[in-house]
Amino acid sequence: MTGQTTATAPPQLYGRRSRLRAVEGLLDRLASGGAVLAVTGEPGLGRTTLLHHAARTFTAGPVLHVRTDSTAPGRPYADLRVLQRSAGVPEKGVPETGAPKEDVTADTAAGDLLDALRATAAHAPLLVCVDDVHLWDPASRTALACAARRLHTAGRVGLLLSTRGPLARDFAGLPVLRLHPLSTADADALLDEATGGEVPPVLRADLLEEAAGNPALLLALLRRLSPAELSGERVPARPLADAAALTGVVGRCPGGTAWADADDLLLTVAAALREPDAEDVDAGLVQRALNGPALGRDPFPEALALTDGRVRFHSGLVRRAVHAGAAPDRRRAAHRALARAHEAAGHRLLALLHRAWAATGREPLLAEELSAAAATASASARLRSVAHARAAELTPQATLRADRRTDAAEQALLAGNSRHALRLLPEPPGEATPPAVRGRAELVRGIAERYDGPVADAHASLLSAARLLAGTAPARSAAATLAAADAAWAAGLMTECHGALAQDATDAGRDPDGPARDYRLGMRAALEGRFDAAEPHLRRVVGHALTGDRPESLLRSVAAALLLGDPASAVRAGTRALAAARNRGSGALEPRALEYLAYAELRAGWHAQARAHAEEGLRAAERAGQRNTAAHHHAVLALAASIEGEPDVVAGHVSAALATARRHGLAQAATLAHWAAARADLGRGRPLDAADRLGPLVRPGPRRGHFAVWMLAVPCYVEAAVLAGRPQEARPIVADLEVWAGLDADPHAPAQLLRCRALLAEPEDADELYLRALDLHEHTAGDFERARTELLYGKWLRRRRRLREARDRLGAALVGFERCGAGVWARQARGELRANGAAPSGEGPGALARLTPQQWRIARCVADGATNREVARSLSVSTRTIDYHLRNVYAALGVRSRVELARIVEQAEKSGARL
Structure with missing residues (x-):
């Protein structure tokens, strides 16, 4: 010491x-x-x-x-x-x-x-x-x-x-x-600091997975890699965390004993906990494997805990070090002992797996037994994946070995680990490899890339899988083409999506699933603009959600319902899809089901529920390593936060969504994220920023957003352009919105169309257009869109000095925004009510009580960072008027800068003095 x-x-x-x-x-x-x-x-x-x-x-x-x-x-x-x-x-x-x-x-x-x-x-x-x-x-x-x-x-x-x-x-x-392991984000930041951010993505993911949030182990793994390995020029040896790296971090046992010399009890427990999904092990099983007395001896090893007949290591890292550091013959002996104990208890798959871990060299008969048991056992996908992978290692014949590695990759994919599935896939096979084997590998590769990779690559892999499997596995081939269409949809590749849906869609032999065939025909007709032909097919797909129990089919029902403008049915189908994914224990499908459900709830106007499911889905997607799915959840969360008025939250989710969307070509997620950022700007009274952001997204041209999403952002763009003093830029887009509203694919679109026309109309026409829009809102769910129309109508009435009518509309808008939790929009409504001469209920004196309603509104906008020009456009007054009011605000509050004004406004809002 x-x-x-x-x-x-x-x-x-x-x-x-x-x-x-x-x-x-x-x-x-x-x-x-x-x-x-x-x-x-x-x-x-x-x-x-x-x-x-x-x-x-x-x-x-x-x-x-x-x-x-x-x-x-x-x-x-x-x-x-x-x-x-x-x-x-x-x-x-x-x-x-x-x-x-x-x-x-x-x-x-x-x-x-x-x-x-x-x-x-x-x-x-x-x-x-x-x-x-x-x-x-x-x-x-x-x-x-x-x-x-x-x-x-x-x-x-x-x-x-x-x-x-x-x-x-x-x-x-x-x-x-x-102290707990680092989060993925913190471990990623540490890795960037240690390497300058130059580690290739695949190696980065492997390092983070091996380190499991342990900063010392992560740095130890980096020190063991050569510059060529760190740059991706050379493939590092596996496993990355070997015995030397693990014991270097763990150190020595109390008393100076090396973990490699740990007694048989420690090694047997460590070997038993190598089983997938095992956090502890039955003490009786360990006792039978050791052929010794009951556990609980004195002294009991400090590294272990014995609770309710179950044994575990206090530290997962110590467990890994004990197993990796033991001599090979001792490890094999421990696995053989556990195999005998499992065999006696009737656990055939686990017994075979431990026998396989104890084997050396190729053992075709044991590999056959293990592979057959993994295919038929009632076990988790993760356990079956490990068993298939070990069977492949024991298999001498190359084609059969590739087939078993693909079995392992399929199960890893079902368990929700896309990266591990890609690592398990066999090396690119030659032309001599049967098409069925190559096709299965390409199918797994494509699905894994769809979850966590460039979606254009996923589309190509899935089409290749469909061709290779067409002759021997028609059902798998059909599934591959549908998955290819999904990948093209996410990438915004309309032509490629249509092409995938068109492949052999009428071939009953390749497409025996009725709902799948209806989905193909309905989506294909919708992409061609033939909604009358698409509707009956899509209606049958939605109806299938009432009786279906396969998650993939139920997710297609969600998509069909959204195309039909029926978000309520989409939510019901999404709820069933989530339950089906959970019942199957599918770590891969649960994040995706939550994605579809959250988006359906968002389209239905149920923003709080959408946020809750997207938060849950984001956690599930991150656990499963599904960065593409996580990006979609970030986009949904950004849209929800743009309603609730949380600019920092919006910015964080937009940044996260776009970071993955740009790398992997996720046009749909990118469009949703940009829309969320623009809506947040609009809610905070920054129409110029919102119009600049949305313009390229909705106008024709190469930068236009995703073909199935950009229309949803048009009402925001029209409002922003008008408030920014650029109505001439919005007029051509209204024609596109009229076509969209006529398709009945969005229940809010007809009312939004009338609202946009009112914003652009002459005064003698606007009144009736606003009233007609409000009448249509009565037939749709959700408070947010109606409240926005009430707010714009109230503003219009106030500027024309129709103060009593304006008070009624603005009050209704405030209630609607408060009901759906749209905080930033509710503040707009309160500001308009003050400017109208009415104080919203609950307002009391505060630090800024000496300001007039108009001065308070200007102070709020300036405190949010808006320029005088932006404030003038937001309030429909001249810049000179804003200058005049702002000088009076400074004089009344005794401040000399915008920074001081922002500080006073922030303090007043936190204290609730002026809401």
Whole structure:
């Protein structure tokens, strides 16, 4: 054990903001008294770095920073003696050499330690950092725990200790700060800092997966890679996290034993937990494998926990190190013992899998048994994938090996791991490989790329799979063409989408599924603009949702209902698709079902429900590594936030959606994200920004948005262009909106069309157009679109001094916005009501009560960052009028800059003084 009084500057701490605040809180408390905090977590999560940070940043007094040397285990109280020596006070009661005195107890030693610390802290607060206290000798550890509980008697002394895994029994009851693995985003940021962001995407994903959020392991893996491997010029050896990397992070067992020399119990449990989906293992199974007495012996290994007859490792990283670091013959013996135990318990697939792990070289008979059991067993997709993959490794014949690797990839895809599925696929086969084998591999590749890759590549792979499978697997071939159409749709490739839907659509032999055939014919006719021909086919697809139970078919019902302008039926089909995906335990289909459901709810005007399902879907997509699906969820969340008035949230989701959409060619997600950003600008009174963003999206040309989405953004564009003083740019687009409204594909479109015409109409015509639009809104669900029409009509009436009518319309708009949680739009309605001379209910005096309603509206716009010109366009007045009012606002509030004004407005809003 060593002692020091300084610490080197630690590296940047990613994902530890809340933990740093907790440590800083402990340091702050030392100004008035003692404090103690125990930092726990598995090896490599940053316990030592956190203590170094505390030692480095504490400047109020001396720092004692001690760490155990695990390679030199000491005698009883040896570790405690080093701590006392670091304090500069002679040890009492704890001898320098030999055995401790008989009268030295933990309580006595703790008292001596407190005396030493009290003396050191006599003139200034003292911080004591004790790292890896789990490696202390038991006597020292017990004494330190006693001292920690009595630390308040030592004055201004802070004790910050770290320990691996759960807190030892000695320290029970002390305040605990647990470190958890980094999130994917934080681990990604750490990887970028360490490499300059130059790691190829595939290797990046593999590194993040292998490190599993452990920053020390991630950096260790990087150090083991050569520059050529890091740049992608050379393929690194597998596994990335081998025994050397794992044991380098984990270190040694308490007492100095290497994990590779761990006893049979540790190795057997580690081997059992290699089974997919296993977080713990039955103690009886381990006992039978070891052929020994019941578990629970004393001493029980500190690395293990035994609870309710189940055994597990405290640290997953330690488990991996034990298994990887053991000698090969010991590993194989453990797997053979577990195979016998599983066989006796009737677990045939697991028994065969452990036998396969114990095998060396090619074993065709065992591979055949394992592959057959994986194909027929009632087991998770992840377990079947592992079994097929191991069977492929034992298979000598190349074609059969490729077939079994494809089986493994298919199951990995069903389990929701697209990247792993791609890694499992066989190397590109030659022409001698049967078309059925090549076709299956291409089908898996295409579906995986559709979830997490360039969708144009997915489209090509899926069409190739359809051709290869046409002769031997017509149902799979038909599924491949439908998936190719989906990929082309996501990419905004209308011609390619139509082509995929047209392939052999009338061939009953290749397309035996009635709903699938109706879907093909209906979607194909819709893309051709023949909605009268499309409707009967799409109606049958929607009707199938009442009885169907296959998630893929139910998702097609969602798409068909949306094309028919029936969002309520789309929501019902989406709900059934989600339930079906969950019943099947499909990690791949659940995020996609949530995507379809959230989008259907958004189209139905149920924004709160859409947000809830999109948040859930985003988490599921990130777990499954489905970046394309995650991008769609980000786009839906951005649209929901643009209604609720959360500009930072909108910007975050738009940025995330576009980052993936640009890399993978997701035209649909990109269009939705841009629309969300523009709607947020419009809601905040920035019509010029909204018009500039939406113009290229809705006008004809190469930059026009996705063919099935851009029309939905036209009403926003028309409103923004008119409010920005550019109505001439919006007039040609209204003709496109008229065609869209006539297709009955969007229930809100007819009312939106009349609203847009009213915005562009002469005063004598606008009144009737607004009223007709409101009448049509009565027949559609959702409050948001109706409230927007009420707001625009109320503004129009107020400018014409029809104040009583304006008050009624603006009040109705406010109620509608509040009902659907559209906060930023509700503020617009309140501002209009104030300008109309009416105070909305609930408004009381505040810091800005001295302003007139018009001055308050201008102050709010300026505080949001709008220029005087933008405010003038938003309020339909001249820039000179805004200049005049703004000078009066400054004079009334005693401020001299827009920054000061923004600060006052923000404080007033937080206090609720002026809502």
